[in-house]
Amino acid sequence: MVPSQAVEYRPLGSNSIRLFRFDKNAQDIISGEMKPYTLEDFPPYYALSYCWGPGTETVRIGVNGGDLQVSRSLNDALKQLHQFIVTSVDLSHCNNWIWADQLCVNQQDIVERSKQVPLMGKIYRQAIRTIVWLGDDNDSSSSAWTLVDKIYDIFRERYPKARTLADIPFAVYSELEFKLSGLPKWDDTTWYHFKNLLRIPWFTRVWVIQEVALSAKDPIILHGPHQYPWHKLSWAAAWLRRTGYTRLENIPCQLLNVDAMSCIRRSNTPWALDVLLCLTATKFQATDQRDKVYGLLGLTKEGQDLTNLPDALRPDYGLDVVDTYKRVTLYIFNKYKNLSTLTRIKTFALIEGTSSMQSTHALEKSPSRTKLPSWVPDWSDSIIIERQLAKSFSWISHSHETDEGILGFPNYYKACGGLQLHIHQLENPSTLKLDGLWVDTVIRSVRPTDGMESGGESIDHCHTMIWQTAAPLLPALGAADWLTSYIKATTAGHHIIGGRTETQIMRDGSAYLLGLLTRNENLTSTDSTSVESTSKLIYLLQSLSIDGDAEVYTSISYNFCFQWSFFVTKQGRMGIGPVVTRPGDRIAILFGGEVPYVLRSRDGVVILLGESYVHGLMQGEIIQALRKGKLAPQMIEIH
Incomplete structure (x- = not known):
C-alpha cells in the first residue's frame, strides 16, 4: 500500500485564490483537483x-493526489454540494468548480490567512452564487420551512409590491x-420547530454575513437533501x-441575524465599518x-x-484581540468624528458584575473585556439574549436598497448640539482624552426588574419601582414637568415606533x-410626596x-426602559442609563455624542x-449655555 x-x-x-473541482468518478470519499x-x-x-463545526472531528478527502484533513461538517457539505451540482440544471455549467475557505486557504499559514481575508469580499461577489449548507435535516425541519413559507405568503399578501x-x-x-393572521397558535409545535431551525450554528457565525450578502444571485440553502430560497426566509424575518x-419570547433571537444579513x-452600497x-x-x-x-x-x-485599505483595518493575526x-x-473615532459606536459598550457589567437579573441572562465575561479600556467596545462573543439587551440609544438608519446603513442618533437627540468629536493625543494608548462637560450626578437609581422572578414581565411591578424612585x-418639579420627565425618560423620548405623536x-x-395609581393606592400615600402635589398629578x-x-x-417603555436602570439626579x-448605574455616578456631555454618558x-x-x-439634556440645553459663554469645555480623560 502506497503511503498517503x-x-x-x-x-x-497577492490577488490570487485557489478553486477546487470535484472528481466526478470519485466514489467513497470526496476528491478532486485544486488550482490557483x-x-x-x-x-x-x-x-x-x-x-x-468541531475541529477535533476530521475526515480525509483527496486533493491533487494528496490527502487533506477537513472538518466533518465540510465533508458533509461537499458531499451534498457534489450531488446537488450533478443533478441541478442551474449548476451544470460551472464544471464543478467551488470555493470553500477551509479547503482553498492554507489554514496553517498565518501570513496567507492575513492576505486572503481582505479578498473574501471579491471571492463571494464574483462567485455565481453562494450555496449555504445548514447540515443534515431532521423530522422537524419540513414543518419549520413550511412555517417560513406561510409567513412569507402573509407578507406578500399584505405588501405585494414591497x-x-x-x-x-x-x-x-x-x-x-x-389571531387574524392565520399563523399557528403559539402553543403549536411548529413554532418549536422554527426555533430549532434558527438555532443551527450557521445562523450565528460572523463570516456567513458577507457570504450571503455578496451573493450575485439569491443564495440557495441546502438542508439535508432539500433546497430552499434565501429570499423567502429573508422577507419573513423582515416582516x-x-x-x-421579534420582541416576543416565542420568536427565536436568531431571526434578527437573518434580518441583519438581509438588510x-x-x-446596493457598501456600509461603513462602525x-x-x-x-x-x-x-x-x-x-x-x-x-x-x-x-x-x-x-x-x-x-x-x-x-488603500487603512493600516488599522489590515488583517494582522499576529496582533492580539485587545490591540486589534x-x-x-x-x-472609527477619527474617521467618523462621533461616539455612536459606543452604543454597545459592555464595560462595567462585565468588570464588576451586578446583582440584578442582567447578570443571569445577558452577559458572560469575555477574555478581552477586563483588558480593554472602558471606551473600547468589546465586539467579542458574549452570551447576550437580544430581546433582553438594553435597546440602544444610537440606531442604524437603513430602509432603502440604494442607501447605505448609517450609524448615528435619532434627530431628536441633540445633547452635544452637533459638536464634533476631537481626540487629544496622549502617550498612553489606553487612555482617551476628549472635550466635554460634566453636568450632573446620580443620587438615586433602580433597576425596574429587580425583585421580579426570572422570566417575569410585570409591567406594574417595573413602573412601581420607577415611581418610588421618581x-x-x-413637589419640586410640579405635576406637569414631573409627568413630562417621567414619560419622556421611560420611553427614551420615542413615540414614532408606535406611530404616535408626542x-x-x-x-x-x-x-x-x-x-x-388606581390599582395601587399605596403609591399615592408615600412620605416623599405631599397630598397636594399628588392630587394635582392625579387631576392632570x-x-x-x-x-x-x-x-x-x-x-x-418595555422596549426602551426596562433593561436599563432608571435614575434621578442631583439637579x-x-x-x-447602564444597568450598573448607582448613586455617585456622573453625567457628562461628550462632544461627538448626541446622548449624555454615565x-x-x-x-x-x-x-x-x-x-x-x-430628560432636560437631550436638546442641547447645556450646549446653548456653552455657546453663550456661560460654560467652558472641559478635558475629560477616560481609562
Missing part, C-alpha cells in the same frame, strides 16, 4: 457557506392581528421584525475574536479598494399611570388620559459606563 502524502499548498500571488487563479481570470465557480424595508411600516405587536414579533444584502460592527457584534460569533472585525471587511466602504479592537476603535421629585404618547402614558392624569392608549405606552432630572470615578481614574437618556 499531505497536500502541498504553494504560495499564492487570479481574481481577474478564473472559471465560473460557486462559493460555499457553512459552519466549520421591494424595500420602507414598504413595511413599523408596528407594535398586536395579539388581535396575530416579523417590522411588526413587533446588508438588499443595499455600522456593521454595531449591527453584528452581539448577534454573531467567531472562533477567532479578531474575525468579528475582519469578517466584515468585504462589506465595508474601506474594504472595496484593497490597495483598540486600533479599530480609534480609527416620586420625591414631584401629544399622543403623553396621553398614552397618562392613561397607564392613572390606571397604575385624568385630564390627559382621555383617548390615551395605555398598551402603546407600556409596549414602548432634579430623570433618566435611564461615567464613574474608580481608583483615581474615570471609567465609561455607557450612554444614557436624561
